[in-house]
Amino acid sequence: MLINFTPWWAVSGVASLSWGETKRGTVSTERVVDVELRWGDSDAFAHVNNVVFFRLLEEARARVIPTDGPGSTILSGGLVVAEQQLKYTAPLHYRTAPIQVGMSVDHIGGSSFRLACRVFDSTSGDVYAEGFVSLVAYDFTLGSPRKLSDDERSWLTA
Amino acid sequence: MLINFTPWWAVSGVASLSWGETKRGTVSTERVVDVELRWGDSDAFAHVNNVVFFRLLEEARARVIPTDGPGSTILSGGLVVAEQQLKYTAPLHYRTAPIQVGMSVDHIGGSSFRLACRVFDSTSGDVYAEGFVSLVAYDFTLGSPRKLSDDERSWLTA
Amino acid sequence: MLINFTPWWAVSGVASLSWGETKRGTVSTERVVDVELRWGDSDAFAHVNNVVFFRLLEEARARVIPTDGPGSTILSGGLVVAEQQLKYTAPLHYRTAPIQVGMSVDHIGGSSFRLACRVFDSTSGDVYAEGFVSLVAYDFTLGSPRKLSDDERSWLTA
Amino acid sequence: MLINFTPWWAVSGVASLSWGETKRGTVSTERVVDVELRWGDSDAFAHVNNVVFFRLLEEARARVIPTDGPGSTILSGGLVVAEQQLKYTAPLHYRTAPIQVGMSVDHIGGSSFRLACRVFDSTSGDVYAEGFVSLVAYDFTLGSPRKLSDDERSWLTA
Numbered sequence: 001m002l003i004n005f006t007p008w009w010a011v012s013g014v015a016s017l018s019w020g021e022t023k024r025g026t027v028s029t030e031r032v033v034d035v036e037l038r039w040g041d042s043d044a045f046a047h048v049n050n051v052v053f054f055r056l057l058e059e060a061r062a063r064v065i066p067t068d069g070p071g072s073t074i075l076s077g078g079l080v081v082a083e084q085q086l087k088y089t090a091p092l093h094y095r096t097a098p099i100q101v102g103m104s105v106d107h108i109g110g111s112s113f114r115l116a117c118r119v120f121d122s123t124s125g126d127v128y129a130e131g132f133v134s135l136v137a138y139d140f141t142l143g144s145p146r147k148l149s150d151d152e153r154s155w156l157t158a
Numbered sequence: 159m160l161i162n163f164t165p166w167w168a169v170s171g172v173a174s175l176s177w178g179e180t181k182r183g184t185v186s187t188e189r190v191v192d193v194e195l196r197w198g199d200s201d202a203f204a205h206v207n208n209v210v211f212f213r214l215l216e217e218a219r220a221r222v223i224p225t226d227g228p229g230s231t232i233l234s235g236g237l238v239v240a241e242q243q244l245k246y247t248a249p250l251h252y253r254t255a256p257i258q259v260g261m262s263v264d265h266i267g268g269s270s271f272r273l274a275c276r277v278f279d280s281t282s283g284d285v286y287a288e289g290f291v292s293l294v295a296y297d298f299t300l301g302s303p304r305k306l307s308d309d310e311r312s313w314l315t316a
Numbered sequence: 317m318l319i320n321f322t323p324w325w326a327v328s329g330v331a332s333l334s335w336g337e338t339k340r341g342t343v344s345t346e347r348v349v350d351v352e353l354r355w356g357d358s359d360a361f362a363h364v365n366n367v368v369f370f371r372l373l374e375e376a377r378a379r380v381i382p383t384d385g386p387g388s389t390i391l392s393g394g395l396v397v398a399e400q401q402l403k404y405t406a407p408l409h410y411r412t413a414p415i416q417v418g419m420s421v422d423h424i425g426g427s428s429f430r431l432a433c434r435v436f437d438s439t440s441g442d443v444y445a446e447g448f449v450s451l452v453a454y455d456f457t458l459g460s461p462r463k464l465s466d467d468e469r470s471w472l473t474a
Numbered sequence: 475m476l477i478n479f480t481p482w483w484a485v486s487g488v489a490s491l492s493w494g495e496t497k498r499g500t501v502s503t504e505r506v507v508d509v510e511l512r513w514g515d516s517d518a519f520a521h522v523n524n525v526v527f528f529r530l531l532e533e534a535r536a537r538v539i540p541t542d543g544p545g546s547t548i549l550s551g552g553l554v555v556a557e558q559q560l561k562y563t564a565p566l567h568y569r570t571a572p573i574q575v576g577m578s579v580d581h582i583g584g585s586s587f588r589l590a591c592r593v594f595d596s597t598s599g600d601v602y603a604e605g606f607v608s609l610v611a612y613d614f615t616l617g618s619p620r621k622l623s624d625d626e627r628s629w630l631t632a
Contacts, residue, residue: 036352039378040371040523044516044568050239051216051514054209055356062355063412081208085243085289094518096379131243194510197536198365198529202358202410209356213514220513221570252360254537366555367532370525397524401559401605447559 027113028105028157032122033060034098041094048092053129054084057117060101061133071155077146078138082112086131092119099128105156111145112136113156186263186315190280191218192256199252206250211287212242215275218259219291229313235304236296240270244289250277257286263314269303270294271314343429344421344473348438349376350414357410364408369445370400373433376417377449387471393462394454398428402447408435415444421472427461428452429472501587502579502631506596507534508572515568522566527603528558531591534575535607545629551620552612556586560605566593573602579630585619586610587630 035056043049065075092099100122107114118130139146148156193214201207223233250257258280265272276288297304306314351372359365381391408415416438423430434446455462464472509530517523539549566573574596581588592604613620622630 038371038375040374040517040525042518043514044518044520046518049514050242051209051212054212055354058209058356059354062410081246083243083245083289084208085241087241088239094378131241196529196533198359198367198532200360201356202360202362204360207356213512216514217512220568252536366558367525367528370528374525397562399559399561399605400524401557403557404555447557 026104026106027108030102030104031064032100032102033063035059035063035101036096036098037092037094039094046093048094048128050086050088053086053088053092053119056099056101056119057084057086057103057133060103060117061115064103066155070151073149074137074152074155077152078140080136080138082134082136084131084133086117086129088129090126090128092128106132107134108148108153108156110147111138113148184262184264185266188260188262189222190258190260191221193217193221193259194254194256195250195252197252204251206252206286208244208246211244211246211250211277214257214259214277215242215244215261215291218261218275219273222261224313228309231307232295232310232313235310236298238294238296240292240294242289242291244275244287246287248284248286250286264290265292266306266311266314268305269296271306342420342422343424346418346420347380348416348418349379351375351379351417352412352414353408353410355410362409364410364444366402366404369402369404369408369435372415372417372435373400373402373419373449376419376433377431380419382471386467389465390453390468390471393468394456396452396454398450398452400447400449402433402445404445406442406444408444422448423450424464424469424472426463427454429464500578500580501582504576504578505538506574506576507537509533509537509575510570510572511566511568513568520567522568522602524560524562527560527562527566527593530573530575530593531558531560531577531607534577534591535589538577540629544625547623548611548626548629551626552614554610554612556608556610558605558607560591560603562603564600564602566602580606581608582622582627582630584621585612587622 037048037056041048041052041055062075065079066072067075100120102118102120103115105113106116112135114132114134116130116132118127120127137146137148137152138144195206195214199206199210199213220233223237224230225233258278260276260278261273263271264274270293272290272292274288274290276285278285295304295306295310296302353364353372357364357368357371378391381395382388383391416436418434418436419431421429422432428451430448430450432446432448434443436443453462453464453468454460511522511530515522515526515529536549539553540546541549574594576592576594577589579587580590586608588606588608590604590606592601594601611620611622611626612618
């Protein structure tokens with residue numbers, strides 16, 4: 001599947017994907033997804049491990065980007081994580097109730113976009129971590145970043 | 159063990175741990191640790207998954223911070239990850255030879271320090287990811303950040 | 317928390333926990349729990365990795381054993397996994413709909429019990445894996461297996 | 475890569491892969507592989523989690539089966555895990571020194587073989603877990619189990 005893979009970062013024209021402070025809600029509204037924790041997410045300190053938070057973000061993306069209809073080519077057309085950051089703001093303990101992951105596009109370029117993210121509890125308002133993930137639309141067959149289509153840009157900025 | 163846990167971020171006096179661009183080697187020399195990959199680190203794209211890179215950083219810290227002698231209280235005295243970031247610069251595939259994780263302190267505060275990190279191949283020089291991890295020395299018994307001791311500062315700046 | 321830990325297997329009186337073929341539903345009815353998959357559960361073959369199935373079983377146990385009221389001391393009183401087995405019967409692919417984990421006690425001893433387990437789709441009836449997990453009630457403070465109480469036995473055989 | 479995937483268990487002629495008690499060293503000698511633990515392998519009980527042991531077995535297989543020369547088609551020709559079991563015999567704690575995984579073929583069929591496995595410390599002789607993994611040689615292109623070649627049988631029984 002990745003036979004012709006050429007890394008996006010080897011292709012000119014994709015500049016740095018860090019654009020300063022995240023600004024939740026500036027380009028799109030925030031989409032919020034329920035993600036379930038697992039008991040096994042906890043480390044020896046009995047907290048959800050810091051690494052796992054990035055797994056929660058990944059899972060939230062897998063659940064928010066549509067697999068059919070408008071916006072569905074964002075993932076199916078090829079997408080790679082270019083950069084990500086999290087600041088941990090409260091310890092999170094295992095519970096059976098899902099936590100919430102909020103994502104809002106706060107920057108969109110020709111071939112890339114950035115999601116301002118937070119892991120939080122929508123009932124209490126407690127925020128456990130916040131940061132961003134920068135993603136590049138990438139054509140694995142051609143081996144280069146691909147332009148975001150009008151349909152994709154429309155979905156990303158809604 | 160965490161009965162009296164109070165998050166460091168709820169305690170005044172610990173400012174933001176993002177201090178702009180990382181500057182490898184400005185406070186300490188770079189320590190380089192071998193970390194072994196696992197076949198299971200790869201995701202459905204047959205690359206080492208982006209989340210796993212933070213696991214590699216965690217493992218490198220577990221292996222570089224001493225468990226005896228000078229500097230050993232850094233970990234045994236309590237340490238929490240406050241913030242971390244990675245920029246992915248090349249795809250990494252499973253191999254049996256270990257990869258290298260380089261860590262150098264590029265900022266040190268009263269109770270915290272930041273490690274400029276990179277995941278790379280010391281033979282080829284290829285860099286797969288680079289970024290930073292900010293850590294806070296934390297007294298879990300007292301439930302507050304703790305001052306880095308002279309011994310700890312000495313180890314961190316060597 | 318595990319300061320006085322003494323392994324159950326070092327204590328006489330706990331015999332082998334393999335009791336031949338599993339017999340779903342012989343001691344208790346089958347309890348079925350929804351567990352969500354994660355995109356990151358897939359390995360380089362784009363299937364949910366064989367190792368992850370044991371994580372799904374663990375999560376199902378964490379969700380089926382009560383944290384309050386009858387049966388709640390099963391977990392809070394100390395419980396360790398002694399042995400487990402799975403036979404994989406169909407490939408499982410990531411999907412956003414939860415899969416189901418069925419568990420029924422098919423053996424109960426003085427300090428231990430065995431769960432016949434299956435990972436399946438309750439709608440289609442497809443079974444992805446089946447096997448068992450043997451667990452030992454263990455008093456971590458005393459450092460020895462503990463007798464299952466009448467309340468616990470009652471919950472386990474319901 | 476798995477476009478034509480048809481599960482081996484749907485194909486007649488592959489019988490049950492449980493052949494009673496494992497007998498280490500009956501078909502092949504035991505091959506022993508070093509595998510490194512990760513701090514993150516520990517769960518909230520501060521032990522290497524039971525699920526992770528299967529990851530250690532997977533990693534040991536990835537490191538013992540050759541990628542070039544005799545036996546190398548075992549993995550490259552397609553291989554799936556059909557069944558696996560572990561009995562946990564001692565708690566394992568994180569350490570920087572690698573643990574050892576021993577594997578010896580104790581049954582070999584036309585298209586499948588079973589590895590008697592143990593996770594142990596070769597210095598102290600302590601055994602943390604033992605069990606087996608049954609594997610099926612599988613041609614993903616044809617979508618069916620494939621016969622083990624003479625070269626493969628020779629490697630497996632050495």
